[in-house]
Amino acid sequence: MPPTIKTAAQANLALCLSCQKLNPVKWSKCSRCGEVLHTRKINSVQKTLAWLITAVIFYIPANLYPVMSTSTLGRTAYNTIVGGVVELWNQQAYFISVVIFFASIVIPIGKILVLMWLCLSLKLRIKGRKQERMVLYRITLWFGRWSMIDVFVVAILVSLMQLGGILKIEPGIAIVAFAVVVVTTMLAAEAFDPRLIWDQEESKENHANTHH
Amino acid sequence: MIEHLSACEQCDLLLEAPILNHSESAHCPRCGHIICQRPKYSLQFTLSFSIACIILFFVANFFPMLSVEKAGLYNEMSLYQAAWQFLELGEPFLFFLIFFVLLLCPSALLLALVYMLLPMIFMRRVMPYTSAIGRWVFYIKHWSMIDVYLIAALASLTKLTSVANIDLGIGLWAYIVFTVCLASALANLDKIRFWRYLDKIKCHQLLRQQLKQI
Numbered sequence: 001m002p003p004t005i006k007t008a009a010q011a012n013l014a015l016c017l018s019c020q021k022l023n024p025v026k027w028s029k030c031s032r033c034g035e036v037l038h039t040r041k042i043n044s045v046q047k048t049l050a051w052l053i054t055a056v057i058f059y060i061p062a063n064l065y066p067v068m069s070t071s072t073l074g075r076t077a078y079n080t081i082v083g084g085v086v087e088l089w090n091q092q093a094y095f096i097s098v099v100i101f102f103a104s105i106v107i108p109i110g111k112i113l114v115l116m117w118l119c120l121s122l123k124l125r126i127k128g129r130k131q132e133r134m135v136l137y138r139i140t141l142w143f144g145r146w147s148m149i150d151v152f153v154v155a156i157l158v159s160l161m162q163l164g165g166i167l168k169i170e171p172g173i174a175i176v177a178f179a180v181v182v183v184t185t186m187l188a189a190e191a192f193d194p195r196l197i198w199d200q201e202e203s204k205e206n207h208a209n210t211h212h
Numbered sequence: 213m214i215e216h217l218s219a220c221e222q223c224d225l226l227l228e229a230p231i232l233n234h235s236e237s238a239h240c241p242r243c244g245h246i247i248c249q250r251p252k253y254s255l256q257f258t259l260s261f262s263i264a265c266i267i268l269f270f271v272a273n274f275f276p277m278l279s280v281e282k283a284g285l286y287n288e289m290s291l292y293q294a295a296w297q298f299l300e301l302g303e304p305f306l307f308f309l310i311f312f313v314l315l316l317c318p319s320a321l322l323l324a325l326v327y328m329l330l331p332m333i334f335m336r337r338v339m340p341y342t343s344a345i346g347r348w349v350f351y352i353k354h355w356s357m358i359d360v361y362l363i364a365a366l367a368s369l370t371k372l373t374s375v376a377n378i379d380l381g382i383g384l385w386a387y388i389v390f391t392v393c394l395a396s397a398l399a400n401l402d403k404i405r406f407w408r409y410l411d412k413i414k415c416h417q418l419l420r421q422q423l424k425q426i
Contacts, residue, residue, distance in 0.1 A: 004297055005226065006225060006226060007219070007223075007224040007225060007226055008219035008224050008225075009224055009375060010226075010359045011226055013214070013219065013226070015219040015224065017221065017348045018351070019346070019347070019403070019407040020218065020221065020403055020404050020407065021407065022219055022394065023214075024214075024218055030413070032343070032407060033299050033343045033344075033346065033407065034343055034344065034347070035347055035349050038248060039224075040379070049278045052426075058214075061281045086351065090372065091310050091371075091372060091374075093371045093374070095343075095367060095370050096370050099363070099367045100367070100395055104242065104261060118265070119365045121401075126234055130243070131243070131244070134222065134223075134243050134245075138245075142249060145354070145355075145357050145360055146360055146363075148313065148361075148364075149364045149367065150364075151309070151362055152294070152308070152310075152357075152360065152361050152364030152365070153308070153364045153367060153368045154304070155294045155295070155297070155364075156278070156289075156294060156299065156364060156368045157368060158297050158298070158301065159289045159293045159294050159296070159374075160278055160280050160287060160288075160289050160372070161280065161287070161295035161376075163280065163282055163287055163376075164281075165287040166282055166283055166285055166341055167375070167376070170299065170301060170305055171301060174305065175306065176305055176306060177304060179305070179309055179403050183309070186354075186355075190354075194223065194243075195222065195223055195224040198223040198225075198242070198243065199224070209273060
């Protein structure tokens with residue numbers, strides 16, 4: 001194997017992302033599991049950005065409208081995400097307050113910013129800090145599902161707190177929007193292809209090799 | 213040649229396929245991604261934990277998880293009601309999402325694992341459609357949010373106990389054990405090891421058929 005070949009793509013091989021078998025590039029399907037083969041995920045950056053923009057749009061109503069309404073003895077109170085976090089903190093329910101703060105504010109915003117930065121860094125052809133970008137990508141991929149906590153907390157409250165006129169909790173429109181944010185950011189992270197980060201260096205090295 | 217090669221899933225570095233001993237794992241030298249893991253009992257563990265999970269899943273669904281009591285009024289919920297309540301309140305999207313990540317995804321995952329692994333391990337046989345099902349298992353693995361729901365339940369408990377009388381039911385204990393079992397089953401399910409094992413069993417099956425013909 002010549003030393004200039006470092007990646008599977010340069011060796012005209014495509015890795016099957018479903019069963020990890022290397023196949024020749026010209027094959028359209030994986031010889032082991034039958035998955036459609038691509039050297040890189042198709043239109044990875046465009047798809048990621050499209051999901052992210054959807055997430056940003058839905059994150060606005062998710063914060064403006066109430067996530068749930070609590071009716072106690074005829075009085076109805078509406079809670080938004082931020083309002084709920086502040087209220088829980090004031091009621092000394094610190095644990096759940098911090099959990100919801102992270103799940104519904106820190107993680108979604110962090111994910112959107114990180115993925116946008118990763119897409120931007122590919123467009124700007126930034127070559128440095130690959131290791132750091134990979135760490136960010138892996139954190140986003142791993143933490144994505146934990147945003148769902150907020151939706152689940154509402155689900156538990158809604159299905160448990162149905163006590164007629166005394167205490168009744170109903171879901172608000174914002175929790176639907178927030179659920180869309182969680183799903184779209186997860187899809188965005190899945191659409192992103194981290195191998196593109198490493199391709200930058202390869203093209204530079206190839207360029208250097210042709211000059212030698 | 214191609215059989216001895218492998219590539220990193222996250223940076224596409226071409227590598228020699230790692231050969232691992234028990235409880236070892238191989239990392240990519242360039243990006244640090246875990247290429248392959250070999251736990252001690254791998255697929256046998258996955259199978260036994262999956263079977264335990266299926267039993268616990270029924271218990272968690274048919275027995276109440278939490279019950280609430282305030283001023284003489286009483287209400288209880290089990291696992292599936294978390295999704296069902298949304299349908300009754302006219303939120304079909306939330307119903308479908310929660311139904312998918314909490315009920316459909318984990319149960320499909322477990323049934324698929326038992327369907328594929330039981331004949332493979334005990335009878336050295338490959339069931340029809342194993343490749344297609346195996347592909348789907350690794351896709352939807354990420355979307356089963358059983359562990360997330362547990363943390364959400366524990367977090368809301370800390371708040372609920374101050375509002376009303378909350379009782380923990382058998383369903384909740386079954387659910388906690390279910391979460392641990394599912395995590396163990398999936399932790400022992402390595403993608404590369406699974407597909408290599410499948411290749412091996414396919415070879416066994418082929419050899420047996422050829423021997424019969426002689």
